[in-house]
Amino acid sequence: MKFKEMKLLISGRVQGVGFRHFTRTNAGELGLKGWVRNLNNGDVEALLQGPENKLSEMIEKLKNGPLPARVDQIEVVSESDNPDDIGDNFKVVR
Helix, strand or coil: CCEEEEEEEEEEECCCCCHHHHHHHHHHHHCCEEEEEECCCCCEEEEEEEEHHHHHHHHHHHHHCCCCCEEEEEEEEEEECCCCCCCCCEEECC
């Protein structure tokens, strides 16, 4: 199973709707490592590390997000097959 890292930029109505908590909860359930944070422009940025199939599953979950979020776009900003060690859990960065 291939271990990868992906940095995502999520746009739409994704702030003030529990999107970061949703992301952390689902990442934890899938065994992913990384972080999620709000950006000043209203988007959310996430760094995800884990098996390729779990990353794909996570992106599918993020496409819907929590109610009342509205995801307009998920852009893969970067991908790596050799991720740096960022710890053993997933966290919300403020």
